Amino acid sequence: MSKIVELINVFALLSLLAVGGGTAVLPEMEHVTVERCHWVSDTQFAEIYSLGQLAPGPNMTCVALIGYEVSGVAGLLAVLVAFFFPACLLCYFASKVWDAAEGSPWRDAVQRGMAPIVIGLMLAGCYALGKTASYNPAKDWDVNLLTLGIGAAVAVILSLTRINPALTILSGGAAGFFLLG
Amino acid sequence: MSDATPRVSLGKLFRVFGLIGLTSFGGGIVAYLRRALVDKEKWLDEDGFMAALEIAQTLPGLNSTNMSVIVGRKLRGPAGALVATLGMILPGAVIVTALGFTYVALRHDPKVAVVLTGVAAAAVGLLVQVTLKIGWKQLIRPQDLLFVVVVFVLVGIFHVSLLVTLIAVAPLAIWVHRPRTEKEAA
Numbered sequence: 611m612s613k614i615v616e617l618i619n620v621f622a623l624l625s626l627l628a629v630g631g632g633t634a635v636l637p638e639m640e641h642v643t644v645e646r647c648h649w650v651s652d653t654q655f656a657e658i659y660s661l662g663q664l665a666p667g668p669n670m671t672c673v674a675l676i677g678y679e680v681s682g683v684a685g686l687l688a689v690l691v692a693f694f695f696p697a698c699l700l701c702y703f704a705s706k707v708w709d710a711a712e713g714s715p716w717r718d719a720v721q722r723g724m725a726p727i728v729i730g731l732m733l734a735g736c737y738a739l740g741k742t743a744s745y746n747p748a749k750d751w752d753v754n755l756l757t758l759g760i761g762a763a764v765a766v767i768l769s770l771t772r773i774n775p776a777l778t779i780l781s782g783g784a785a786g787f788f789l790l791g
Numbered sequence: 792m793s794d795a796t797p798r799v800s801l802g803k804l805f806r807v808f809g810l811i812g813l814t815s816f817g818g819g820i821v822a823y824l825r826r827a828l829v830d831k832e833k834w835l836d837e838d839g840f841m842a843a844l845e846i847a848q849t850l851p852g853l854n855s856t857n858m859s860v861i862v863g864r865k866l867r868g869p870a871g872a873l874v875a876t877l878g879m880i881l882p883g884a885v886i887v888t889a890l891g892f893t894y895v896a897l898r899h900d901p902k903v904a905v906v907l908t909g910v911a912a913a914a915v916g917l918l919v920q921v922t923l924k925i926g927w928k929q930l931i932r933p934q935d936l937l938f939v940v941v942v943f944v945l946v947g948i949f950h951v952s953l954l955v956t957l958i959a960v961a962p963l964a965i966w967v968h969r970p971r972t973e974k975e976a977a
Contacts, residue, residue, distance in 0.1 A: 625852065627953045629961075632853045633918065637946050638953040645950075657898070657907045660914035661890045667812040667883020668820065668855045674884060675891040686891075690884055697852025698876055701860045702869070708846045715970030721849055723965035726935035727957070729926035730942025736919050737947045743911035757912035764916030769924070776817035779913045786909020791902055 613681050614688050620647070621673065621692035628697060630728030632670030636735030639673070649680045656743040663779045753790065760785055797834055799866045801874045807832060808859055808878030818921070820855040824862075834866060855879055938964050 620642055628635045636659070643649045650658065655676075662672025670693070677689030711717060744761050745754050764778045807827055815823040821844065828835050835843065843865070847857035856876055863875030897903040929935040942960060945951040 623954070627957065628851050628853065629957065630848065633921070635953065636918075641950045653911075654898075656911040656914070657894065658891070660907070660911040661894055662887060663817070663914050663917060664910075665883045665887040665890060666814055666816045667886075668853045668880060669818055670853060671880065671883040671887045672891075674887060675894070678888075678891055678895070686888065690880075694853075694856055694876070694880060697850075698856055698860050698872075701847070701850050701852050701857045702864060702872055704850050705846050705857075705861045705864065708850075716965075717845075717849075719965050719968040719970055721845070722968040724849065724961065725926075726929040726938035727942050727960060727964055729922065729929045729935075730939040731946060731953075732918070732922040732926065733939065733943045734947030736915060736922055737943075739911070739918065740915045743908075744915045753908070757908060760909055760912040761916035761919065764913045765920040765923075768917060768920040774817040775819070775917050778917060779817075779910055782913020782916075783906040783910040786905045786907070786912070787902070790905035790908060 614684060616647070617677050617680055617685055617688050618692040621677075621689050622696045625693045625695070625697040626700060628670075629724060630731070632668065633735055634728050634731040637731060637738040640735075640738040643676055650676055652742040653746075654679065656739050659739060660743070660779065664776055756785070756789055796865060799832075799834060799871075801867060801870055804863060804867060804871055805874045805878040808863070808875040809882060810878075812879040813882035815855075818917075821858070824855070824858055828862060835862065934967065 624635045624639055624642075627638065640652070640655055644652050644655050658672050658675045658679075661675070662669055665671060671690075673693050674686045674690045677685035677687070679685070681688070708717075740761070744757050746757075760782045764782060767773060767778055768775060811820065811823045811827055825840055829837060829840050843858060843861045844854075846861055847854045850857055856879055859875040859879040860872045863872035865871075867874070894907075898907065923930075926939070929939055938960065942956060945956045945960075946953060
């Protein structure tokens with residue numbers, strides 16, 4: 611039971627700190643769930659995030675799987691509610707206030723000021739995932755070369771084409787199967 | 792024209808958001824939302840959509856669920872917000888749960904492990920590309936780049952708590968962009 615309360619506390623706070631979208635809390639989530647609470651390993655964290663990219667809908671629904679690892683189905687449901695409900699409730703009331711502030715020049719200031727913070731957080735998220743998923747010192751150099759290569763190939767392909775990103779994730783899995791298996 | 796909010800049933804609201812939640816593979820949910828809400832159902836015009844998106848992006852929380860709350864509230868009040876948000880979340884939650892059960896059962900299989908290694912490597916590439924795509928403007932403007940680097944170092948390297956970082960950095964970043972009377976360069 612205390613595990614559930616802990617899960618709710620962590621994910622409710624993360625929910626309210628998700629400025630500029632769910633990806634912005636990725637580095638903090640990785641640090642808390644892997645290094646502080648030891649709920650999942652760094653590899654599991656990266657894999658759970660990646661599985662989330664294969665499901666439709668909001669890309670952070672996968673956080674529920676961390677709850678599942680900790681406390682089974684009850685943990686899964688607790689994390690889903692804790693991660694989505696507080697931010698939705700805040701949005702409901704804040705959007706009413708925001709409507710009232712229509713035309714205030716401070717709205718623009720908030721948006722332009724927060725933009726670089728969100729990008730900094732997203733880069734920290736890239737680093738938090740990449741330090742196990744792309745370059746892992748515990749693995750052989752040829753594995754690391756391949757994982758770095760897959761990441762670079764995906765980034766380049768997505769920059770140059772309009773292919774569905776989920777397909778590039780599946781292709782990465784296929785590359786792992788045929789080249790590492 | 793934009794004030795004429797159409798009367799929409801809760802069932803219809805759930806179906807439209809549920810369909811987006813079920814079919815929006817590979818991120819980019821905003822594009823799916825625009826197609827459904829503006830082009831197909833005509834519940835919002837272009838300006839109304841952009842106004843809602845602006846709020847959704849600025850408030851904490853996921854853009855997709857914030858959009859569901861805002862548009863659901865606009866169309867049907869509190870019940871509308873609830874129904875639209877559930878529609879958005881539930882299909883993906885069910886699918887990710889199924890994927891997760893499979894993952895937990897199979898992850899120690901060496902064949903599955905190499906697939907997951909490839910999947911995770913590709914996910915990093917996707918995240919880097921998305922970050923650069925939406926962030927290039929901030930990365931080439933020295934003043935913004937400073938904030939990008941400070942936040943990256945604090946949260947990414949030194950693991951300063953996100954709450955502390957936001958309280959310390961956000962007011963400063965907003966103050967830098969504070970409204971001024973004379974026209975400033977963008």
